[in-house]
Amino acid sequence: VIAPIDAAGNVDASRGQRLDCDAILMSVGWAAAANLFLQAGGATTFSTDLQQFVPKELPAGVFAAGRLNGVYDFTAKVADGTRAGMSAAAHVGYVAARHGGAGHDAAITAVIQRATRRPSHAFPIIDHPKAKNFVDFDEDLQVKDLENAAQEGFDSSELMKRYSTVGMGPSQGKHSNMNALRVLARYRGVGVETLGLTTSRPMYHPVPLKLLAGRSFYAERRSPLDAEHESLGAVWMPAGNWRRPEYYAVSGENRAQSIEAEVSAVRNAVGLIDVGTLGKIEIYGPQAGEFLDRAYTGRFSDLKVGMTRYGLMLDDSGVVVDDGVIARLAPEMYYFTTTTGGSATVFRELLRLNALWGLDCCARECDRPSRGDQFRGAVEPGAAAAAYRSGCERGRAALLGRARGTGRGRAGAAAAGGIRRRAGLRNSRGRGRCRDAVAGAVRGGFGAAGLAVLWRGGAAGAASREGALDHRPGYGWPHRSVRGVGIVGGKHAKPYFVGQRSLKIFKARGPRQVLTGIEILDATRLPKECHLVIDKGAIAGRVTSVVYSHTLGKAIGLAMLAPEVARGGGDIEIRGEQGEMLPARIMPTPFYDPKNARQRAVTT
Amino acid sequence: MTMPAATTALTATLEFRSRTPRHRFGLKGPSAAQWLLAQGLPVPAAPNTWVGDDGAEAGAERQNDTLLVARLGSSEFFLEDREGGVALRNLDPGITGSPANYPAGVYPVLRQDAAFLLSGEGSLDVLAQVCNVDFGALALESNPVIMTLMVGVAVLVIPRVEHGPRQFNPGARQFKIWCDPTFGAYLAESVGTVVVESGGKHA
Numbered sequence: 164v165i166a167p168i169d170a171a172g173n174v175d176a177s178r179g180q181r182l183d184c185d186a187i188l189m190s191v192g193w194a195a196a197a198n199l200f201l202q203a204g205g206a207t208t209f210s211t212d213l214q215q216f217v218p219k220e221l222p223a224g225v226f227a228a229g230r231l232n233g234v235y236d237f238t239a240k241v242a243d244g245t246r247a248g249m250s251a252a253a254h255v256g257y258v259a260a261r262h263g264g265a266g267h268d269a270a271i272t273a274v275i276q277r278a279t280r281r282p283s284h285a286f287p288i289i290d291h292p293k294a295k296n297f298v299d300f301d302e303d304l305q306v307k308d309l310e311n312a313a314q315e316g317f318d319s320s321e322l323m324k325r326y327s328t329v330g331m332g333p334s335q336g337k338h339s340n341m342n343a344l345r346v347l348a349r350y351r352g353v354g355v356e357t358l359g360l361t362t363s364r365p366m367y368h369p370v371p372l373k374l375l376a377g378r379s380f381y382a383e384r385r386s387p388l389d390a391e392h393e394s395l396g397a398v399w400m401p402a403g404n405w406r407r408p409e410y411y412a413v414s415g416e417n418r419a420q421s422i423e424a425e426v427s428a429v430r431n432a433v434g435l436i437d438v439g440t441l442g443k444i445e446i447y448g449p450q451a452g453e454f455l456d457r458a459y460t461g462r463f464s465d466l467k468v469g470m471t472r473y474g475l476m477l478d479d480s481g482v483v484v485d486d487g488v489i490a491r492l493a494p495e496m497y498y499f500t501t502t503t504g505g506s507a508t509v510f511r512e513l514l515r516l517n518a519l520w521g522l523d524c525c526a527r528e529c530d531r532p533s534r535g536d537q538f539r540g541a542v543e544p545g546a547a548a549a550a551y552r553s554g555c556e557r558g559r560a561a562l563l564g565r566a567r568g569t570g571r572g573r574a575g576a577a578a579a580g581g582i583r584r585r586a587g588l589r590n591s592r593g594r595g596r597c598r599d600a601v602a603g604a605v606r607g608g609f610g611a612a613g614l615a616v617l618w619r620g621g622a623a624g625a626a627s628r629e630g631a632l633d634h635r636p637g638y639g640w641p642h643r644s645v646r647g648v649g650i651v652g653g654k655h656a657k658p659y660f661v662g663q664r665s666l667k668i669f670k671a672r673g674p675r676q677v678l679t680g681i682e683i684l685d686a687t688r689l690p691k692e693c694h695l696v697i698d699k700g701a702i703a704g705r706v707t708s709v710v711y712s713h714t715l716g717k718a719i720g721l722a723m724l725a726p727e728v729a730r731g732g733g734d735i736e737i738r739g740e741q742g743e744m745l746p747a748r749i750m751p752t753p754f755y756d757p758k759n760a761r762q763r764a765v766t767t
Numbered sequence: 768m769t770m771p772a773a774t775t776a777l778t779a780t781l782e783f784r785s786r787t788p789r790h791r792f793g794l795k796g797p798s799a800a801q802w803l804l805a806q807g808l809p810v811p812a813a814p815n816t817w818v819g820d821d822g823a824e825a826g827a828e829r830q831n832d833t834l835l836v837a838r839l840g841s842s843e844f845f846l847e848d849r850e851g852g853v854a855l856r857n858l859d860p861g862i863t864g865s866p867a868n869y870p871a872g873v874y875p876v877l878r879q880d881a882a883f884l885l886s887g888e889g890s891l892d893v894l895a896q897v898c899n900v901d902f903g904a905l906a907l908e909s910n911p912v913i914m915t916l917m918v919g920v921a922v923l924v925i926p927r928v929e930h931g932p933r934q935f936n937p938g939a940r941q942f943k944i945w946c947d948p949t950f951g952a953y954l955a956e957s958v959g960t961v962v963v964e965s966g967g968k969h970a
Contacts, residue, residue: 382919384949496866525874
């Protein structure tokens, strides 16, 4: 319903009209773009007549024009622009020939024709008794939020901005700063002119209207098995720009129960997870091995054909940016995986590195459905792995984890805690086989996979989200299969790999934090990711992940801790959400099957 | 009453549809251009352009469905056969076999793109809503190949003018669009929605 209001904000409901609409646009009054003027050292004063700030002092060589001057009429704005332009030209010594003499002087000295009718309402916020009175849509701030800030003592424009974050959203206060000042002035019972504008800092640029009016899109990738997941009751979650099943909903079970059931299946029977979302890249050419030796921490030029090896990619600062399994399919051809979230970035980086190094090899993405269908099966001893076999053994699958589990493909196995096979079905029958396999096994979603990684002491939760593995290898990096990462010295040293120089520096300096296993002693009160670890009254690190494990019957987690605290073991405390101290204990990792007995029982 | 051609073009239906599967593959490497020439295939002279090859079936009716060779960079190419075409399948088998048999300096690239066709009146308006490139400003006689983002997805776009008596909208622009197949469903839904909201048909 739309109805007129008077200057005092009284609504004339008798003249209301009902309109069907999809969206409502709201005018919040005018606020001139004074940012550049202020950054140039200009000073403003508030004009009650215009209800806006106008220039009070112009720095030498700065000339304002248009709405900043309170000029709203088009003809008047043209004249004001001419005046300012002429003044600027004269300031630097030019006198326009066409406007020389009296005309030129007249243009410069022309009186600014400000609006005679107030362009903005003195207080364009009308209280609604049953609704929220938003002032800043970027930051979800209402009138009462700003009044609360003032009540708390943050009652200057600068303090209110910092306390409430008004004007700190994407629009940078273009629609909210002026009205926040009005709210503050009303609360304090003073005029806006006594408050002043907040400091204007670079960068400043206007918001193109097309950004406000245009469509917004969120690109989403879907696995070739998307339809199969959907039919199996997948509950989706975003992973990078993929949509992946977090778990498979079962009638009568809640989310936690479904995930736990999938975890139990992996422990005691068989589970399958679709990892077709992993990046898949081939690199081939005479110098492909040398290229990988440079791009990854490990050595791949000596990898035997048909074998696989875990690969860890660092950036120049030595931080892990991606990982995967690298297989040598032919003397001059390698096939490898990347993380789901990192696939596009890694491929782009490999192309950049190849352009930089000029080696005789070529990288290509194999992220194609008919060739890249992959799944992982986590198979426990004694479990009939019919599903697994139907997907891998009977077909002409190229197994990245060798069937007899030599250990070279253990990156996946170590993370799952079961006997993991990773299969890359390199033919168009992969989808059908995978469908058959999924039908005969308990599906495993991303939630269960995260738990399995945590059991093994792998980077999970905040430490692994979206492929951002923000750890430096050797500093508590938990995978035993990362042997070879520390090739920074000794007889196995490589001459170069990305991040090697930084690792040498870190090695000499020693770690500042290490990823450490923890047990939360009171499983009924769990801390959250990023809660602080306290040791002897001092901050000793932060929690990166925590979960209750039904398999282990205890709450476990990981934390980045100071090395001396991690080495010392024993009890620590974690500061909870309300400041309460939660008792915890440092634990060795992996939490589950630390001697890898279950894997060994199958592979021997 | 027979409508003039220009009017016919303006009243043609806006349509966005998936294109039927065709044989496609890519090539990279310093010797890729020479290898294409050795196969008797045309090679675009400049990056970001394309050429078509009608072969023995050349004729007006086939002009919108030629074997297409697009040059994506100095040493990278994308090839797509015509519907039902076998020319690409009959190329030197070394390029599709074991890596050990690849010709020196030539690297095949697997291409299983999702492929779409946008055509009809209003195509440019749809593109303006889903992509930053101003396709209306392109000179089609130079056979441009556009690699850009559309609804946030990396795409390859070839705009061209419809020809031939079998084409329902001669003289109008149509846009062939390719993207990674894992983005295919999303791109189809996103662009298709805009097309339908613009009064067109999403087939």
